[in-house]
Amino acid sequence: MNENVSKPAWLQGFKEDYKAVFTEPWSAYTGAVLLVIIMAVLMGSGLFWGVFGGIKLWGDYLNNAIGLGSVLGIKEALESPLMHRISLMNITLVTGAFSAALLSRQFHINRPPLLEYIWAAVGGTMMGIGATLAGGCTTGGFFVPLLFSSASGWAMWAGLLVGAVIGLKLLLWTMENITWGSTPAAFRPARMKRWYPWFGIMVAALILVWALSWWNSADNKQAVRALLIVAGFGIGFVLHRSRFCLSRVFREPFMTAEGEMTKALMLAVALGAPVGATLIAHGTIDPYLAIPSRFWMGSLLGGMIFGIGMVFAGGCASGSLWRIGEGHLKLVVAVIFFAWSGSTAGAIFGRLGLLSPDFDIDFLDGIAEITGLGFQAFMPHLLGGWGNSLLLTYMLLGIWYSFIRYNESTSKFTVF
Numbered sequence: 001m002n003e004n005v006s007k008p009a010w011l012q013g014f015k016e017d018y019k020a021v022f023t024e025p026w027s028a029y030t031g032a033v034l035l036v037i038i039m040a041v042l043m044g045s046g047l048f049w050g051v052f053g054g055i056k057l058w059g060d061y062l063n064n065a066i067g068l069g070s071v072l073g074i075k076e077a078l079e080s081p082l083m084h085r086i087s088l089m090n091i092t093l094v095t096g097a098f099s100a101a102l103l104s105r106q107f108h109i110n111r112p113p114l115l116e117y118i119w120a121a122v123g124g125t126m127m128g129i130g131a132t133l134a135g136g137c138t139t140g141g142f143f144v145p146l147l148f149s150s151a152s153g154w155a156m157w158a159g160l161l162v163g164a165v166i167g168l169k170l171l172l173w174t175m176e177n178i179t180w181g182s183t184p185a186a187f188r189p190a191r192m193k194r195w196y197p198w199f200g201i202m203v204a205a206l207i208l209v210w211a212l213s214w215w216n217s218a219d220n221k222q223a224v225r226a227l228l229i230v231a232g233f234g235i236g237f238v239l240h241r242s243r244f245c246l247s248r249v250f251r252e253p254f255m256t257a258e259g260e261m262t263k264a265l266m267l268a269v270a271l272g273a274p275v276g277a278t279l280i281a282h283g284t285i286d287p288y289l290a291i292p293s294r295f296w297m298g299s300l301l302g303g304m305i306f307g308i309g310m311v312f313a314g315g316c317a318s319g320s321l322w323r324i325g326e327g328h329l330k331l332v333v334a335v336i337f338f339a340w341s342g343s344t345a346g347a348i349f350g351r352l353g354l355l356s357p358d359f360d361i362d363f364l365d366g367i368a369e370i371t372g373l374g375f376q377a378f379m380p381h382l383l384g385g386w387g388n389s390l391l392l393t394y395m396l397l398g399i400w401y402s403f404i405r406y407n408e409s410t411s412k413f414t415v416f
Contacts, residue, residue, distance in 0.1 A: 028264035031242025054087030059343025072347035089232035096236025097325025102200030115181030123313025128341025134302025135292025137317035155299035163307020245319035298373030
């Protein structure tokens with residue numbers, strides 16, 4: 001048969017559509033808008049996106065498995081990873097990225113040089129400590145709090161900026177002075193790549209069946225979590241397709257002066273903040289559910305430590321998860337140490353009394369949680385209304401945008 005025979009025009013058209021949606025990368029701005037839409041659906045249902053809580057649960061299981069749970073005071077009867085809301089979203093996030101990677105034929109087991117595994121362990125450990133101090137990672141300690149009008153998000157933002165610069169300077173030093181373990185692993189071509197799209201469709205179909213079965217379940221907890229299954233899968237899919245990564249938001253401007261991902265994140269906050277304000281003002285969701293009690297010290301210090309860690313690990317929390325779905329073994333190591341250190345740091349800081357929650361009945365309408373690392377800073381209460389809160393948010397976004405735009409033109413603040 002002549003292989004040069006042209007395919008029917010209608011088939012070629014479908015092939016081009018498939019390539020545009022599932023193969024060609026989406027813009028970071030498309031990813032930002034889609035993330036805000038998913039966030040709005042979750043918030044409209046009284047839920048929110050998080051990552052660290054689920055990873056910490058995995059670390060609790062790990063500490064119990066290696067015998068440290070009893071020493072650290074971690075309870076033996078832990079919630080199931082499939083019933084824990086944040087853990088469930090993490091699992092389906094990885095699955096969504098896996099499906100997207102298969103559909104685009106971009107899944108590949110990526111084996112980095114040996115030294116990169118060490119940096120993954122170091123970075124993951126620092127991310128666990130930082131997220132514990134800040135009350136969340138770049139998702140739950142920075143991005144989500146900004147959509148919930150919390151000043152803790154901006155405090156962690158400042159820490160992440162400083163941490164990214166320090167991390168890049170340290171990483172540059174290691175590149176110049178440490179050559180051991182830098183030999184790349186032998187490349188192994190992927191097998192059955194032609195069948196990847198079918199595998200990706202199968203994964204998506206299984207997720208849909210899972211979500212529908214729980215949606216129709218008589219168990220109310222499973223019914224509620226059906227939405228989380230779909231939302232987590234959708235977030236993972238969007239993150240992979242748009243290559244959206246919060247570590248790049250803070251790392252790239254100082255590394256290459258490239259600011260597209262940073263500006264996409266700004267767009268997400270600019271669109272999401274008024275959506276969050278509307279839903280909170282109408283009582284759709286309680287803002288204190290997603291506001292860390294770490295303002296300002298915990299958020300700032302935790303952000304700085306997390307920022308250093310994510311540079312060495314090569315990804316933040318959500319970024320590490322979706323890259324695992326793509327086949328990156330370095331990020332598997334990073335998440336293991338992230339989970340372990342998050343669990344361990346949480347137990348140690350808890351024993352020191354830094355995380356013990358308390359409530360001041362005379363403070364912020366009597367519902368603000370206070371810990372040894374800070375308090376729940378809800379800007380509309382601190383600033384006297386939504387107008388001032390949103391005004392401050394857009395002012396800070398404007399200052400950040402001006403800095404990024406200036407640096408894109410001059411590369412004045414690049415570290416490399």
